[in-house]
Amino acid sequence: MQHRAGLSAFAAFIKEITLKRLIRISLAAFVVLAAPAFAQTLTGTLAKIRDTGTITIGHREASIPFSYLDDKQQAVGYAMDICARVVDAVKAELKNPNIKVALQPVTSANRIPLLQNGSIDIECGSTTNSVDRQKQVAFGPTYFVINVTAAVKKSSPIKTLADLNGRTISTTAGTTAVPLLKKYEKTGNVDVKEIYGKDHSESFLLLVDDRVSAFVMDDVLLAGQIANARNPGDFVIITESLRTEPYSVMLRREDPQFKALVDRTLGGLMKSGEIEKLYARWFTSSIPPRNVNLNFPITPALREAFKNPNDKGVQ
Amino acid sequence: MGFSLDWSVFLQELPEGGVYYWEMLLSGLWWTLGVAACSWLIAMFFGSIVGTIRTTRSQPLVFFGNAWVELFRNIPLLVQMFLWYFVLPEVIPPLKRWVVAADPAEAQFLSATLCLGLFTSARIAEQVRAGIQSLPRGQRDAAQAIGLDTVQMYRFVLLPMAYRIIIPPLTSETMNLIKNTSIALTIGLAELTFRTREMGEYTFRFFEAFTAATLIYIAIAMTANRVMAVIERRTAVPGYIAGGK
Numbered sequence: 074m075q076h077r078a079g080l081s082a083f084a085a086f087i088k089e090i091t092l093k094r095l096i097r098i099s100l101a102a103f104v105v106l107a108a109p110a111f112a113q114t115l116t117g118t119l120a121k122i123r124d125t126g127t128i129t130i131g132h133r134e135a136s137i138p139f140s141y142l143d144d145k146q147q148a149v150g151y152a153m154d155i156c157a158r159v160v161d162a163v164k165a166e167l168k169n170p171n172i173k174v175a176l177q178p179v180t181s182a183n184r185i186p187l188l189q190n191g192s193i194d195i196e197c198g199s200t201t202n203s204v205d206r207q208k209q210v211a212f213g214p215t216y217f218v219i220n221v222t223a224a225v226k227k228s229s230p231i232k233t234l235a236d237l238n239g240r241t242i243s244t245t246a247g248t249t250a251v252p253l254l255k256k257y258e259k260t261g262n263v264d265v266k267e268i269y270g271k272d273h274s275e276s277f278l279l280l281v282d283d284r285v286s287a288f289v290m291d292d293v294l295l296a297g298q299i300a301n302a303r304n305p306g307d308f309v310i311i312t313e314s315l316r317t318e319p320y321s322v323m324l325r326r327e328d329p330q331f332k333a334l335v336d337r338t339l340g341g342l343m344k345s346g347e348i349e350k351l352y353a354r355w356f357t358s359s360i361p362p363r364n365v366n367l368n369f370p371i372t373p374a375l376r377e378a379f380k381n382p383n384d385k386g387v388q
Numbered sequence: 389m390g391f392s393l394d395w396s397v398f399l400q401e402l403p404e405g406g407v408y409y410w411e412m413l414l415s416g417l418w419w420t421l422g423v424a425a426c427s428w429l430i431a432m433f434f435g436s437i438v439g440t441i442r443t444t445r446s447q448p449l450v451f452f453g454n455a456w457v458e459l460f461r462n463i464p465l466l467v468q469m470f471l472w473y474f475v476l477p478e479v480i481p482p483l484k485r486w487v488v489a490a491d492p493a494e495a496q497f498l499s500a501t502l503c504l505g506l507f508t509s510a511r512i513a514e515q516v517r518a519g520i521q522s523l524p525r526g527q528r529d530a531a532q533a534i535g536l537d538t539v540q541m542y543r544f545v546l547l548p549m550a551y552r553i554i555i556p557p558l559t560s561e562t563m564n565l566i567k568n569t570s571i572a573l574t575i576g577l578a579e580l581t582f583r584t585r586e587m588g589e590y591t592f593r594f595f596e597a598f599t600a601a602t603l604i605y606i607a608i609a610m611t612a613n614r615v616m617a618v619i620e621r622r623t624a625v626p627g628y629i630a631g632g633k
Contacts, residue, residue: 182585185592209592241492246573246582247589252403259404268492269576275474282478284488 117328118194123167130156131179131193131323135272137297138355139199139217139320144362148176151355155216155339155348156197156322162338181247185209188323195335196323199294201249203318204386213322213335214343214382218374219291220314221250224280224299227309231286234261234313240286241266243279250289253315273298280308287311291318293356293369300365317374318387340382348379397593398600409587413600416583421608423500423569423579428562430505431512438509439516440542453513460510465571468507473499473575492576500572500579508565515557519550552623559616563609580604 115123122128132148133140140150164172177193184200187193188210201219202212223242225231231240234257244250246269258265268285270276277298280288288295292310299308322339324332342348349371354360356369371379398410434456442453460468473496477484487495523546531541570581578586584601588594 182588182594186594205590206592241488246576247585249589251586252590255404266492268496269578269582271574271576275574278474282474284477284484 116330118325118331119163119166119334121191122163122172122194123169126169126171127173127175128160128163128195129175129177129193130160131177131184131187131196131198133180133198134178136199138360138367140197148178149361150197151351152197152199152216152320152322154351154354155342156195158342159195159322159335159338162334166334184323188325194325194331198323199291199320200323201318202321202384202386203249204388206323207326207386209326211324211326211328211332212319212384212386213324213332214339214384215319215321215378216339216348217293217320218372218378219293219318219320220372220374221253221289221316221318222292222295222314223287223289223311224277224295224308225287225311226280226283227307229286232311234311234315235263237265237287237289238263239265241268241284242287242289243268243270243276243285244289245270245273245276248290249318250291250315254289257315277302289315293367296367296369300367301363316387319378319385321384336382336384343379343382393596394593395596397587397591397596400591403590409591409597412587413580413583413597413604416578416580417604419497419572419577419579420566420569420581423497423504423572423577424566424608426501427503427505427508427569428565430501431508431561431565434506434509435512436516436547439513440520440547442513442517443520443546444538453517457510457513460507461514465503465507465568466574469500469503469571469574472503493578496572496575496577499575500569500577504565504568504572508561508568511561512558515554515561516550519554520546522553523549549625549628552620552625552628555616555620555623559613559620562612562616566608566612567605 130148130153132150132153134142134148136150136152138150139152140148143149160172160174164170177187179187179193179196179198181200184193184196184198185206188196199217200206200212202215206212223231223234223237231237242254242265244254244267251267251269254265254267257263268276268279270279273290273294276288276290279285281302288298292314295310299305299310302308322335324335339348342351352371356367356371359366398413399408401408402412438453438456441449442457444450463471476499477487520542527545527549528541531545536544569579572579573582573585576582580601584597587597591597
């Protein structure tokens with residue numbers, strides 16, 4: 074049965090190819106083969122960038138300090154600086170310095186669909202590289218490692234995650250912190266009540282107003298909220314961690330040429346130590362728009378990731 | 389490029405285990421229905437009273453009714469939700485003590501129900517007023533002529549006809565109310581849209597999750613629509629405005 078189906082499909086295919094089409098296909102093949110600039114045929118994203126003359130970067134609007142809009146509504150940040158290096162590498166690879174860079178804001182909800190349907194070519198933000206997500210997209214080498222932990226008031230008796238037992242805490246809806254917390258409750262025999270803020274500032278407001286005892290989230294995001302608070306000294310981040318998660322740029326799957334270029338570029342930044350300069354600019358110095366300093370030095374986990382560039386996802 | 393849809397995602401377990409995604413959406417649906425039903429009762433109750441008193445001849449009552457409608461109608465729903473949940477407890481210390489001690493879901497449900505109920509009551513009040521004012525002046529005169537007092541006049545003559553007239557816009561309002569419950573996600577109430585977004589974030593299957601949510605919302609709104617249509621037919625006064633074909 075299968076054999077016959079294959080035959081008829083082949084017959085249909087033959088019928089489809091008219092002479093005109095044959096000429097067009099062979100012409101196209103000739104052009105590609107004859108182009109001396111390319112040692113190998115470009116595929117995937119690199120071919121798309123060559124054909125359109127444009128690389129489209131997906132950026133976030135409020136992922137401070139990774140990718141966000143500054144006071145001039147420009148997309149800036151640590152991830153944007155890293156992506157600028159990727160753009161340079163693409164220009165060199167295609168031997169075309171006139172490649173245009175288009176910017177497309179994305180949200181955590183639409184970043185994957187927009188990448189998959191070709192609206193963006195690379196996402197530069199604060200996206201966790203997880204094994205689950207790798208079924209749908211690919212990631213570059215880890216450029217940041219976060220700990221999921223809790224911020225509390227300095228005056229509070231809570232010093233460890235276990236102290237959260239019996240407390241009400243806030244967290245932001247739709248983040249990976251939510252299932253982690255549920256799992257911790259089950260395994261650690263801890264009972265907490267959660268309130269979900271729609272964004273980080275709302276979750277933090279609940280802590281400021283003493284509506285909750287702690288705000289559970291990625292440490293760097295907690296640091297960002299605290300740095301912007303009226304009295305940053307009132308808050309402290311617990312050093313324990315529910316889980317560490319790697320962040321990286323997001324790429325389309327099964328796109329080996331572009332992936333190799335991104336790996337090479339980011340790996341080079343890490344090997345040369347240049348990435349530490351980029352890091353210092355965004356995490357330990359004052360950044361726009363309000364000139365606050367996150368005071369978030371490189372963690373041991375991140376140093377390890379810089380030493381051994383990898384794209385391993387978290388389970 | 390291009391993406392494939394995977395509908396089996398609803399049969400997958402959540403990362404924390406033990407619960408499936410379809411169950412998670414369903415748990416959101418119950419909150420949606422709960423908020424919608426309770427706030428509809430609040431909206432009908434206050435909407436009827438406020439709408440009615442705006443058609444009376446008492447100056448203070450009319451003023452109160454106007455103030456009510458303008459207050460709840462002129463502030464965006466999203467802002468009202470924020471005010472009820474985040475700001476009001478800060479202003480009223482006893483309320484704050486209760487909110488901090490209570491189960492978060494209870495406080496969110498209460499805030500969302502009150503907020504949506506009162507917001508919608510302002511809109512229903514306008515419809516009730518329009519319904520009453522659309523009645524011929526003769527009805528009011530006739531009621532007074534046969535010796536009914538004001539309450540009896542509204543109860544037995546004006547309101548029964550006014551309600552029949554406003555069933556179509558009331559249907560729209562009910563359907564709006566059901567869909568407006570999704571605003572409650574901004575205060576963290578785990579209703580249907582909240583759960584849908586959560587599911588999208590965990591599985592990265594936004595299209596599947598939102599398609600399911602869309603179908604569920606359509607189903608609820610259509611059900612409400614059909615129920616109201618039945619009420620409209622059943623209560624029609626033969627030969628009078630409503631239900632005449």
